[in-house]
């Protein structure tokens with residue numbers, strides 16, 4: 001055996017088990033409990049040991065990619081450094097084709113860049129921009145190669161230009177046993193809302209939510225859910241932000257439609273009043289921040305289990321890029337860095353705050369994503385045969401968030417100055433200690449990450 005973690009309190013989606021020894025060999029968990037010996041021992045007394053976080057939704061910029069004028073400031077090396085420091089050992093990156101580029105070329109390019117530069121394991125969601133016959137064939141080829149999910153944006157104008165083609169895509173994905181990740185904001189409604197803002201001269205950042213109104217999210221969510229209902233395609237709603245969209249999903253779930261919900265940290269911690277602050281543009285994401293009532297609704301849905309996952313939608317920019325004076329309420333840069341802070345903040349507010357059990361925390365941050373994206377049980381749990389992707393969690397450590405000092409190239413966090421309790425002490429990725437006391441080790445080198453092997457989407 002290569003390594004033993006002694007005296008662990010092991011937390012999985014199903015149980016909390018004190019005083020367990022975990023035996024690791026060649027990157028996998030080979031024994032839980034019972035006598036064992038190894039050269040290296042790690043004492044986890046007084047600590048929780050969790051399955052490594054799986055963040056199914058990130059945007060890292062691959063070398064050579066041209067994601068539609070969006071060049072986020074983290075590449076695979078920087079983004080996966082931030083991931084590991086925050087206890088995330090697997091990331092699901094959106095693979096955006098460039099202009100006139102096939103989905104197949106985009107995925108091959110991103111896979112090669114990830115293999116050369118990622119510090120942790122990763123998987124890719126091919127983004128379907130054009131539902132042509134050849135691109136749908138490419139979706140099938142990618143599925144056969146283990147890329148068993150597809151991202152579709154209802155917020156792009158091209159969606160409304162090719163709705164029937166996208167319905168064919170949903171049918172095709174359903175027949176393959178895949179899952180569609182869907183961005184739900186209605187583009188025509190948003191275009192109209194932004195035109196009205198321009199006509200009224202309401203272009204300050206405080207008007208950003210009015211340009212991407214709740215009605216756009218609600219309508220697109222209803223539409224995506226209906227498309228899933230008709231085609232049988234499992235629909236994974238990314239970054240759901242509102243009670244209205246949540247209600248649409250829950251009604252569909254109650255009718256037996258296969259709808260899964262992801263939310264994102266900003267919708268759990270921040271409200272729309274932030275946009276009126278000086279520098280409020282830093283909080284822009286799509287959809288916008290919502291009301292306190294929405295925040296409460298999302299927390300209740302996580303407690304109760306209708307939300308499957310929390311993912312970052314890590315889309316990092318520097319503060320000066322976010323606050324660029326050339327931008328206005330209709331075209332702010334969307335997204336922010338969250339990989340380093342997601343798990344600690346959710347633990348602090350959720351587990352310490354008494355709203356989430358530790359097992360629910362593990363479901364939301366690891367197990368459910370592993371199941372939905374075909375990684376389970378190789379990832380997403382602590383079991384014999386699983387990858388030794390483990391986080392030794394110090395539930396008593398308090399740190400003040402400072403985005404300028406993190407591993408992401410974004411030089412700010414939306415939570416700068418917040419004091420948060422509960423951080424990873426030690427992180428193992430396939431048995432290698434990649435983080436010690438919050439710092440990356442020499443083992444966490446770029447290029448050690450693997451393209452995670454995936455099967456079909458599983459029900460959770």
Ligand SMILES: [Zn+2]
Nearest residue numbers: 057059094313
């Ligand atoms: Zn995204």
